[in-house]
Amino acid sequence: MATCSGSVDELNEPGAAPHGNFINYYTFNPPENRLSLIPASLLQDLGYNRGEENTLMLDVGCNSGDLSVAFYKHVVQEPVSEDESEKSRVHLLGFDLDEALIQRAQQTNPLPRSISFIPLDITTDTEQLQRYLEQHGCSHFHLSLCLAVTMWVHLNHGDSGLLQLLSHLASISQHLLLEAQPWKCYRSAARRLRKLGRSDFDVFKTLKIRGDMAAHAREHLERDCGMELIQSYGSTVWDRKLLLFRRRLV
Ligand SMILES: C[S@@+](CC[C@H](N)C(=O)[O-])C[C@H]1O[C@@H](n2cnc3c(N)ncnc32)[C@H](O)[C@@H]1O
Numbered sequence: 001m002a003t004c005s006g007s008v009d010e011l012n013e014p015g016a017a018p019h020g021n022f023i024n025y026y027t028f029n030p031p032e033n034r035l036s037l038i039p040a041s042l043l044q045d046l047g048y049n050r051g052e053e054n055t056l057m058l059d060v061g062c063n064s065g066d067l068s069v070a071f072y073k074h075v076v077q078e079p080v081s082e083d084e085s086e087k088s089r090v091h092l093l094g095f096d097l098d099e100a101l102i103q104r105a106q107q108t109n110p111l112p113r114s115i116s117f118i119p120l121d122i123t124t125d126t127e128q129l130q131r132y133l134e135q136h137g138c139s140h141f142h143l144s145l146c147l148a149v150t151m152w153v154h155l156n157h158g159d160s161g162l163l164q165l166l167s168h169l170a171s172i173s174q175h176l177l178l179e180a181q182p183w184k185c186y187r188s189a190a191r192r193l194r195k196l197g198r199s200d201f202d203v204f205k206t207l208k209i210r211g212d213m214a215a216h217a218r219e220h221l222e223r224d225c226g227m228e229l230i231q232s233y234g235s236t237v238w239d240r241k242l243l244l245f246r247r248r249l250v
Pocket of ligand 1: 019020021022025060061062063064067095096097098101120121122123146147148149152153
């Protein structure tokens with residue numbers, strides 16, 4: 001069984017995907033792997049998707065959008081077709097730093113009135129997300145997904161990059177569903193790149209945040225970002241936990 005994003009299939013072109021921007025990601029990690037752990041009633045359980053208010057979801061590092069669309073259909077339970085979606089008040093914004101993946105996501109998007117995809121690098125651009133929130137009259141995303149992204153930001157931007165990512169997401173999200181890659185995946189990612197003679201991940205050796213990555217992320221979110229863990233959805237087939245945080249009530 002593949003246990004991390006260092007899985008065999010993913011190695012076809014590892015050097016071409018230093019941010020985890022694999023072109024065939026969903027052929028070896030289909031959406032169902034994660035969706036089977038997430039209740040379809042999630043939005044209702046969190047008190048959303050009722051009445052007239054907008055519900056905004058964010059998918060960080062959405063790759064080619066397959067999981068974004070499948071997640072939307074999974075948790076938005078009323079049937080949504082393009083004709084009906086004008087009525088839908090649930091919106092999902094997916095973004096990724098890889099423009100080719102975003103182009104694919106846009107071209108195959110079955111619900112363009114409810115789901116949008118934009119190219120964006122979260123480590124450099126924070127204004128676009130703020131603008132999107134303003135356009136929808138909201139101060140926060142009701143639910144943000146950050147699935148299988150933390151390791152890539154950590155490896156490319158170091159400890160401070162990882163902590164900034166989590167702080168930023170906490171500051172714009174009411175709820176945050178997080179899947180942090182475990183440390184063993186870092187080792188395989190760095191080893192693969194080294195074998196290819198790439199030095200992109202030299203920062204790997206300098207990382208002080210290591211070991212239990214889910215616990216580190218939780219500690220930062222709870223201690224420094226005003227969030228609290230409210231649910232753990234067990235482990236995916238890749239042996240990763242899906243952790244649901246919410247902004248702490250004051
Ligand atoms: C392993 S894929 C996971 C895709 C999706 N989140 C999922 O779990 O199915 C990681 C994605 O994060 C994106 N990514 C990495 N760093 C990013 C950044 N700084 N800003 C936006 N996207 C990023 C990559 O381009 C890649 O598509």
